[in-house]
Amino acid sequence: MKVFRSRQDPLMDAMIIGLILSMIVMMIVTLRTEEATFIEFVTIIGLPTFFMAILLLPRPRYIIDSEYFSYRSGIFRGKIAIDKIHKIEVGKTLWVGFKPAAARKGLIIHYNRYEEIYISPDGNDNFVNELLQYSPAIKIVRSA
Known part of the structure; x- marks a missing residue:
């Protein structure tokens, strides 16, 4: 974990x-x-x-274990099965939608069919590499 x-x-x-x-x-x-x-x-x-x-003042945190990606931000909590994640956009900002994040230029995680969540881990590349260890089929799209 x-x-x-x-x-x-x-x-x-x-x-x-x-x-x-x-x-x-x-x-x-x-x-x-x-x-x-x-x-x-x-x-x-x-x-x-x-x-x-x-x-919302407390810093959000994200947890990756072998099966799930979990997030906690104030009163918002949730978990997403890693095998349901199909694409991650790196270095983009999502201005509308669900954002348990505290910074810009984070990650947009696309999961299930049409769902997405925006997060801003301290170290985008480390987070992506950790997810890829559990599911190498995730498509990574880097923003210019």
Whole structure:
């Protein structure tokens, strides 16, 4: 079993910190104005967003064993059978979709028929080489 930590990108850190700060400012403004619509907005949207951002602060990690690739990022966890992975795109960034990642220029893992996940291990090549040990049939596509 091999454990990989996620790279931490300053852009992602800035986005999470900016989100948290904007929620704090919005809550302070709401408390000062005491308008019901703002209070409802903060209660329904602001607090869950704030807590989700805090849950995403821990660095994601990825685990490879002989059968599965597993990921953990805050409250998100999952596992993918290595034999279901058919393609990995190296050095690309997926801006839309499921991303248990904390950096750009990571890996897009295509598995099953149409499913994909974006991760950003600390050392893309080491991660790919570890997966290829268990399934050499995986197609590797490197971005220019």
